[in-house]
Every structure is written in C-alpha cells, then in structure tokens.
Amino acid sequence: xxxxxxxxxxxxxxxxxxxxxxxxxxxxxxxxxxxxxxxxxxxxxxxxxxxxxxxxxxxxxxxxxxxxxxxxxxxxxxxxxxxxxxxxxxxxxxxxxxxxxxxxxxxxxxxxxxxxxxxxxxxxxxxxxxxxxxxxxxxxxxxxxxxxxxxxxxxxxxxxxxxxxxxxxxxxxxxxxxxxxxxxxxxxxxxxxxxxxxxxxxxxxxxxxxxxxxxxxxxxxxxxxxxxxxxxxxxxxxxxxxxxxxxxxxxxxxxxxxxxxxxxxxxxxxxxxxxxxxxxxxxxxxxxxxxxxxxxxxxxxxxxxxxxxxxxxxxxxxxxxxxxxxxxxxxxxxxxxxxxxxxxxxxxxxxxxxxxxxxxxxxxxxxxxxxxxxxxxxxxxxxxxxxxxxxxxxxxxxxxxxxxxxxxxxxxxxxxxxxxxxxxxxxxxxxxxxxxxxxxxxxxxxxxxxxxxxxxxxxxxxxxxxxxxx
Amino acid sequence: xxxxxxxxxxxxxxxxxxxxxxxxxxxxxxxxxxxxxxxxxxxxxxxxxxxxxxxxxxxxxxxxxxxxxxxxxxxxxxxxxxxxxxxxxxxxxxxxxxxxxxxxxxxxxxxxxxxxxx
Amino acid sequence: xxxxxxxxxxxxxxxxxxxxxxxxxxxxxxxxxxxxxxxxxxxxxxxxxxxxxxxxxxxxxxxxxxxxxxxxxxxxxxxxxxxxxxxxxxxxxxxxxxxxxxxxxxxxxxxxxxxxxxxxxxxxxxxxxxxxxxxxxxxxxxxxxxxxxxxxxxxxxxxxxxxxxxxxxx
Numbered sequence: 001x002x003x004x005x006x007x008x009x010x011x012x013x014x015x016x017x018x019x020x021x022x023x024x025x026x027x028x029x030x031x032x033x034x035x036x037x038x039x040x041x042x043x044x045x046x047x048x049x050x051x052x053x054x055x056x057x058x059x060x061x062x063x064x065x066x067x068x069x070x071x072x073x074x075x076x077x078x079x080x081x082x083x084x085x086x087x088x089x090x091x092x093x094x095x096x097x098x099x100x101x102x103x104x105x106x107x108x109x110x111x112x113x114x115x116x117x118x119x120x121x122x123x124x125x126x127x128x129x130x131x132x133x134x135x136x137x138x139x140x141x142x143x144x145x146x147x148x149x150x151x152x153x154x155x156x157x158x159x160x161x162x163x164x165x166x167x168x169x170x171x172x173x174x175x176x177x178x179x180x181x182x183x184x185x186x187x188x189x190x191x192x193x194x195x196x197x198x199x200x201x202x203x204x205x206x207x208x209x210x211x212x213x214x215x216x217x218x219x220x221x222x223x224x225x226x227x228x229x230x231x232x233x234x235x236x237x238x239x240x241x242x243x244x245x246x247x248x249x250x251x252x253x254x255x256x257x258x259x260x261x262x263x264x265x266x267x268x269x270x271x272x273x274x275x276x277x278x279x280x281x282x283x284x285x286x287x288x289x290x291x292x293x294x295x296x297x298x299x300x301x302x303x304x305x306x307x308x309x310x311x312x313x314x315x316x317x318x319x320x321x322x323x324x325x326x327x328x329x330x331x332x333x334x335x336x337x338x339x340x341x342x343x344x345x346x347x348x349x350x351x352x353x354x355x356x357x358x359x360x361x362x363x364x365x366x367x368x369x370x371x372x373x374x375x376x377x378x379x380x381x382x383x384x385x386x387x388x389x390x391x392x393x394x395x396x397x398x399x400x401x402x403x404x405x406x407x408x409x410x411x412x413x414x415x416x417x418x419x420x421x422x423x424x425x426x427x428x429x430x431x432x433x434x435x436x437x438x439x440x441x442x443x444x445x446x447x448x449x450x451x452x453x454x455x456x457x458x459x460x461x462x463x464x465x466x467x468x469x470x
Numbered sequence: 471x472x473x474x475x476x477x478x479x480x481x482x483x484x485x486x487x488x489x490x491x492x493x494x495x496x497x498x499x500x501x502x503x504x505x506x507x508x509x510x511x512x513x514x515x516x517x518x519x520x521x522x523x524x525x526x527x528x529x530x531x532x533x534x535x536x537x538x539x540x541x542x543x544x545x546x547x548x549x550x551x552x553x554x555x556x557x558x559x560x561x562x563x564x565x566x567x568x569x570x571x572x573x574x575x576x577x578x579x580x581x582x583x584x585x586x587x588x
Numbered sequence: 589x590x591x592x593x594x595x596x597x598x599x600x601x602x603x604x605x606x607x608x609x610x611x612x613x614x615x616x617x618x619x620x621x622x623x624x625x626x627x628x629x630x631x632x633x634x635x636x637x638x639x640x641x642x643x644x645x646x647x648x649x650x651x652x653x654x655x656x657x658x659x660x661x662x663x664x665x666x667x668x669x670x671x672x673x674x675x676x677x678x679x680x681x682x683x684x685x686x687x688x689x690x691x692x693x694x695x696x697x698x699x700x701x702x703x704x705x706x707x708x709x710x711x712x713x714x715x716x717x718x719x720x721x722x723x724x725x726x727x728x729x730x731x732x733x734x735x736x737x738x739x740x741x742x743x744x745x746x747x748x749x750x751x752x753x754x755x756x757x758x
Contacts (some may be wrong), residue, residue: 006732013739017574020746024581065732099750109743116736125733132740139747145754156753180710196705199697471657517730524666528752534659535748539741541655545647546726546734553723561727564734571738575745584749 005060005067007076008050009115015042016108023101032100033090038438039104040086043111049077058466059121063183066121073319073465074118074246081238081326082111088334088440089231091341097146097229103143103243106344110136114196114243123172123182126247130168130211133243134161137236141228148364153227155171160210160220166294168207175255187255193262201256201263208251212300213293215273225293230340233289233381237296238326246305249315252307253469260310268308274301275406283413291345291413292329295372298410299325302387305399309390315466316385320459324371324451326377331368331444335361348417350447353425357425358433362421364441369414371448374407379451386459532584536576543572598638605631618664627659640714676715 003010019035026032050072086104093100093283108466109132116129138161142154176182178197191197213221225233256263264404278298287289306318335354336346338361343350355362371378384407388400440466451458511518550565579585608628615621629652636645715721726734 013571020574020578024578060732062729064729101749102746106747109739112739113736116732117623124730125736128733128736132736132743135740136743136747139743139751142751145751177703178707180708190708194705195701196707220694310609342495421718472638472640475642479597485612525667526662528666528754531659531662531666532749532752533657534662535752536657538651538659539745541651541721542741543738545651546737547642549719549723549726552719553727557724557727564727564731567735568738569734572741575742578746579749582749582753584753 002058002060005053005058005065008053008079009112009119010143011042011046011049012108012112013038014114015046016105016112017101019101019105019108023105026101033094035101035104036086036090036093039108039354040083041435043079043083043086043108047076047083050076050079054464063185064125065116065119067119068468069465070315070319070468071119071246071251073461074242075115076327077242077323078111078114078118078239080109080240081235081330084330084334084443085231085235085238085439087436088234088330088337089229090436091434092231092337095341096146098145099143103376104285105139106136106140107235108283110140110239113461114239114246117243118246120247121184121250123176123184126251127165127169127172130243130247131165133240134165134211137161137232137240140232141224141236142441143232144229147227149227150229151227153224156220156227157224164207164210167203167210171200171207172202172204174203184250184255188257191256191258192447193259197261198257201259202266205263205266206252208244208248212241212248212304212305213297214300215277215297218274218277218297220222221297222290222293226287226289226346228345230289230337232332233292234329236336237292237333238329241296241300241303242322242326246316248304248307249318249469253310253315256312261402264308264310267304268396270307271301271305271308272399272402274304275296275403279406279410282410285413286348287346288339288351291348291417292332292336295410295414296329298406301370302384302403305391305396305403306387306394308399309394311390311394312466312470313386313390313393313461315469316459316462317383317390319465320386320455321383323458323462324383324448327370327444327447327451328368328380330440331364331448332372334437334444335365335368338431338437342429344430348420351417351420353424353427354421354431355423357431360438361433364445365421366418367445367448369417370411371452373411373414375411377449377452379448379455382452382455382459427437529587532579536579536584539575540572543568594638597634600630601634601638604628605635619661622657622660622664626653629653629657633635641718643719 013175016391019039022035022038023032024034028268051111053067053072054069057066059066086107087101093103097103111135113129113132113136117126117133120126120129138154138158141157142151144150172182174196175187175191178200179187181187201342210217210220225236230234252263252267275298278294278296278301282294282298287293299321302317303321306314308314309317338358339350339354340346351365354365367378371380374380384403388403392400491575547565550561550568554561554565605628608624608631611624612621612628615624629648633645633648633652636642636648
C-alpha cells in the first residue's frame with residue numbers, strides 16, 4: 001500500500017479536524033474570521049502539492065481506489081473551487097451565519113467526499129464518498145438558521161437527496177446482483193444487456209442525474225439554490241456537479257461502456273431536455289440565484305452531452321467545460337455574494353447601478369455570464385466548441401444545433417442582468433468589498449479570459465487526463 | 471447455522487404464546503364490570519393532569535442524534551474486534567484513526583453542550 | 589421438513605414486512621406509522637437471517653430498531669401538536685393516487701425484470717462466519733471507505749447538532 005497516494009485526502013481531513021478543534025478551543029467570534037483564511041491557505045497548499053502527483057497512475061488496495069490523471073484533474077478542480085468559495089465566503093459567513101467554524105470544517109469534509117468520489121473505482125467507496133458530500137450539503141444548505149427559506153431549502157434537499165441516494169443504491173444492488181461484482185472494471189467484463197442490468201443502470205443514471213440537476217430530475221435545484229447560503233449555492237453548482245460528473249464518467253465509460261447503445265439515446269434526450277428547460281425557464285427569473293440555478297441546469301446539459309462521444313475528445317470537452325464553468329460560477333457567485341452583503345437581497349433588481357459603485361465587480365459578472373453563454377472570446381466559447389465537435393463527429397448533429405440555438409437564446413437573459421448592472425444606481429450607499437472577494441473576482445476574470453484566448457494549456461491537460469480512461 | 475436460528479425462532483414462538491395464553495385465560499375468566507375510573511390511564515396512582523401528548527425539549531433529540539452516530543460506530547468496532555488479532559498493528563492503527571475522528575465529534579458535542587441537561 | 593419450515597418462515601417474514609410497510613403509508617397517526625416501521629425493520633432482519641446474513645440481521649436490529657426507530661418516535665415527541673390524529677395524512681386525493689400508480693408500475697416492472705433476466709447463479713454456498721469475512725474486508729480492501737464512513741458520521745453529527753440547536757438566543 002502506498003500512503004503517499006493519499007496525501008491530499010489525508011491533508012484535507014486533518015485540516016477539517018483542526019478547524020473543528022480550533023473552533024471548539026478558541027473563544028467565540030473575534031478570531032473566527034481567521035479560520036476561513038486558514039482553511040483557504042491549507043486548501044491552496046494542497047492544490048499546489050497535488051500538482052506533483054500527475055503522471056503516476058496507481059491504485060490503492062486491489063484497484064478499489066485509483067489515483068490517475070483523471071482523478072487528479074477532478075481533485076484539483078474541487079480544490080480550486082473550494083479555495084475560491086472559502087475566500088469569497090468569509091464576509092458572508094460573518095454576516096449571516098452563526099456557526100462559522102463548523103461551516104468551514106463541513107465545507108472541507110464535503111471536499112473530501114468529492115475527492116473520494118473522483119478516485120473511487122468501486123461502487124461502495126463511490127457511494128460513501130457521495131453520501132459524505134451529500135450529507136454535508138444537506139446540513140450546509142440549511143445553515144442560515146435565521147432564514148426560513150434556508151431551512152426550507154435544507155429540508156427539501158434532504159428529502160429529495162435521500163430519495164435519490166436510495167434510488168441510486170437500489171440501482172447498484174441490481175448491478176451487483178447481476179454481475180456479482182462491485183469493482184467497475186469487473187462489472188464491465190460481466191455486463192450484458194439483460195433486463196436486470198439495464199434496470200440497474202437506469203436507476204443509477206437517475207440517481208446521478210439528480211445530483212447533476214438534469215431535467216427531469218431538476219425540480220429541487222431552483223428552490224435549493226435560492227434558499228441556500230450563497231457560497232453553498234456556488235459549491236453545489238461547481239463542486240457537487242463536477243463530482244457527480246467524475247462518477248458518471250467512470251461508471252458509464254468503464255463499467256457500462258459496452259452498453260453504450262442502450263444509454264446513448266436516453267442520455268442525449270436528457271441533455272437536450274436540460275438545455276431547453278434550463279435556458280427557456282431562466283428567462284423569467286427575477287432572483288439571481290434562481291436564474292443561475294436554471295442556467296446551471298442548462299450547463300449540466302451541455303457537459304452531459306460530451307458523454308455521448310464516448311471517447312477521449314468527448315471526455316476532454318467535459319473536463320475542459322467543467323473547469324471553465326467552475327471559474328465562471330465562482331465569479332458570478334462572488335459578485336452575488338458582494339451584492340447580498342451590500343443590500344441583503346438576491347433579486348436581480350439589486351444589481352442596478354453596480355457598474356457605478358464597483359466597476360470591477362460589474363465587469364467580472366459580465367464576463368462570467370458571457371462565458372456561460374459561450375460568446376467569444378470568453379472561455380465558454382472554446383468549451384462549447386470542444387464539446388460540439390466531439391459529439392458532431394459521432395453523428396449528434398441535431399444536439400449540436402439545439403445547443404447552439406439555446407446558447408444564443410441564453411445571451412438574452414444574461415444580457416438582462418448586464419443591462420441592470422449598467423443602469424442608474426437606486427441609492428448612493430457606498431459599496432465596500434472585502435479584499436479576499438476581490439481576489440476571487442480577479443482570478444475568475446483572468447481565468448475566463450485566459451482560457452478563452454489561449455485554451456492550449458488547459459486543453460492539453462484535459463486531454464492528458466481523459467486518456468487515463470483508455 | 472439456520473438450524474440454530476430455528477431454535478431462536480422456537481424460543482420466539484414460546485415467548486409469544488406464553489403471555490397470550492396467560493392474558494387469554496384471564497380474559498375468559500375475569501368478571502366484566504367496566505367503569506370510568508377503571509379505564510383511566512394508570513400512572514403511580516395519581517390522576518393525570520392535562521393531555522399526555524406534550525412537546526418535549528429539543529435536548530432529548532440531541533442525545534438521540536449523538537447516540538445514532540455512536541451506535542453505527544459500534545458496528546465497525548465489533549467487526550474490528552473479531553479480526554484485530556489476525557491483522558495486527560495495521561488494523562489497530564486503522565481503528566485508532568477511525569476512533570480519533572469520532573472522538574473529535576464527541577469532543578465537539580461535549581463542548582457545544584449537546585450532552586448537557588439544561 | 590426443513591425446506592418446508594424455511595419456506596414458511598420466508599412467507600411469514602415477507603408478509604410482516606410488506607404489511608407493516610403498507611401500514612406505515614396508510615396509518616393516520618405518525619406514532620403508529622413509526623412503530624410499524626420498526627416492525628418492518630424486524631421483518632427485514634428476519635429475511636436477512638434466511639439469507640444466512642446473520643451479522644447484517646443483527647446490525648439491522650441494532651441500528652434500525654435500536655436507533656433509527658427511536659429517533660423517529662423522539663422526533664414526533666418534539667412536535668407541538670396536541671392531537672395525534674391526522675399527523676400522517678393519507679387521503680386518496682389525486683397526487684397520492686398518482687404516486688400509488690407509479691409505485692405499482694414500478695413493482696410490476698421490477699417483477700417483470702426479475703422474471704425475464706437470465707441470472708448467473710453462483711455455485712458457492714453461503715458464507716459461514718460472515719462477521720469475520722466482513723471484518724477482513726473493511727479493514728483491508730475497503731479501508732478507505734471505512735475511514736470515510738467515520739468522517740461521514742462526524743460530519744452528520746456536527747451538522748445535526750448545529751441544526752438541532754438552532755439559533756443561540758444571546
């Protein structure tokens with residue numbers, strides 16, 4: 001056994017435990033802001049450390065836990081997402097959340113769950129990682145104890161999430177019952193297109209689609225995204241989704257790769273439905289978090305379509321898109337957090353005059369939204385290009401055309417937000433932005449532009465990671 | 471193994487039949503003379519005041535939650551105890567880590583007053 | 589004789605499980621529902637015994653009956669309702685009918701799938717001494733899963749304590 005392979009996970013765990021211990025030992029308030037920064041610094045250090053792990057495809061314990069380039073790519077994505085979230089959440093937590101120490105520690109435990117999901121090569125390890133992430137999010141969604149909406153959202157997410165976990169677990173039990181194995185590569189060997197196998201696969205797909213908020217399993221997303229504390233909404237969109245994609249890629253391209261003719265049609269329909277519903281319904285939203293929730297449903301549809309290619313190019317497109325979506329989401333939610341800290345509301349109306357008060361945040365929001373819409377020269381354009389070329393090669397031209405039309409429509413409602421920001425300010429209150437939030441905004445801005453103009457390095461890395469599967 | 475469980479099942483049946491038999495006989499033999507006093511709920515001989523269905527404090531629930539977590543932990547401990555000798559130091563270290571993670575939870579619950587009776 | 593007793597035991601446990609599960613849904617009183625749920629867990633643990641998964645049966649009783657069912661009952665004790673009747677609505681309105689229909693369809697599909705699948709029957713007999721096998725598995729192959737389970741319990745405990753304590757009135 002090679003403990004060195006697990007250093008990132010162990011470091012995240014120790015960091016989380018330390019934060020809990022500090023929280024208990026340090027007298028209340030005052031120093032608690034530093035806990036957020038300690039966590040952020042720790043995560044950054046782990047992110048830097050994980051760079052050294054590339055290249056070594058190795059497994060721990062008879063292949064039940066793999067540390068390959070694909071897993072590492074996803075882990076770095078989660079680490080980066082958590083780092084950005086921790087940075088821009090400090091002020092929000094101070095203002096709206098009472099249990100700050102627990103908040104940061106639980107966020108790190110969720111990160112640990114995601115990292116386990118990315119590496120899991122058998123259904124049990126995968127499920128436990130997923131449950132760790134999910135249980136933490138059930139709690140964190142309801143963490144804003146003074147807000148009724150937050151508690152309601154937490155309750156909803158718990159109920160529906162538990163149901164989806166049960167469905168997924170039931171699906172796994174069918175797959176295990178038929179193949180007699182829990183390890184993905186062995187399932188692949190024994191999988192045949194029998195009714196039991198297909199039922200198990202369908203149930204697992206439904207459970208995963210819930211986590212990805214793919215239509216028609218998206219019902220929870222708008223309410224939960226709206227009620228949850230804004231940094232948690234951001235993590236749900238960036239982290240939870242990417243982690244579910246990590247599992248989806250491994251399960252469907254390794255364990256169920258021979259059954260592709262059976263799942264391809266369903267997956268293409270799910271992706272198309274998500275693009276349509278996510279983008280059309282978003283037009284009528286007046287709450288920024290609800291709008292971003294619908295937008296994230298559509299984005300999940302775009303990423304999901306990459307699975308249809310079933311080759312390196314498709315997975316590369318998915319990975320590439322997941323990263324750029326992570327940066328765009330971090331930017332958009334950092335700005336939303338700043339606005340909420342300023343005027344206590346999540347309505348799009350509240351953004352009016354942002355361009356006068358804080359030109360930087362307005363620019364960041366604009367770039368992030370346009371990156372999601374996929375306009376050149378932002379990163380989203382290149383990401384969509386990779387995804388669309390990969391699936392067009394496999395004959396899904398109709399999906400490409402649909403995706404293109406839908407992203408054109410999405411520009412409309414993203415522009416509505418931009419228009420609000422550049423309209424006249426309602427009040428003359430001074431707009432104060434904490435330095436750490438500005439750092440996140442600048443990182444997101446630079447990343448969205450850099451990846452858009454010079455996609456080479458990230459594309460190369462994504463390609464490198466995608467090859468780990470074949 | 472099933473044979474042994476069959477014995478348990480037999481015991482279960484006896485345990486079910488015995489009280490039913492005793493109560494059934496009493497039911498057949500007793501005189502029937504119902505009254506208001508007799509059908510009142512009996513609690514230490516004092517008449518009950520108000521409804522029996524009152525709201526309990528949330529501190530009960532915190533106990534229950536902590537209990538569930540440690541109840542699940544005992545399942546792992548049991549399995550570890552069976553195999554501990556065979557697997558040696560490595561298993562010991564593993565369980566040590568497992569327990570220290572949960573110990574942090576216990577410390578947290580303690581410090582936050584979840585175990586306090588207020 | 590043995591075969592006969594086995595079949596009889598299976599049908600008794602199955603009947604207990606299904607009947608109490610139906611009761612959980614249809615009972616009008618939340619406390620009755622939670623107690624029936626406990627009975628349902630007992631039935632399931634009986635089925636585990638018949639599958640020769642003795643340790644799992646014990647865990648089912650220990651965790652589900654000993655802890656989960658208790659938490660359910662405790663949870664109802666925390667509510668402010670003075671009348672228990674109607675705490676667990678089960679009216680035959682349109683949504684419940686629809687859900688009933690979907691559940692029925694799902695059962696039908698499941699049965700169909702079981703009947704039509706060419707199962708690979710394992711020739712190996714039941715595992716003797718299941719706790720030892722499970723113990724070895726979680727301490728070696730599934731070591732990471734076990735440690736993550738500890739973190740899961742910790743996270744669940746912290747989250748539950750924070751949410752159950754609610755806002756501090758300071």
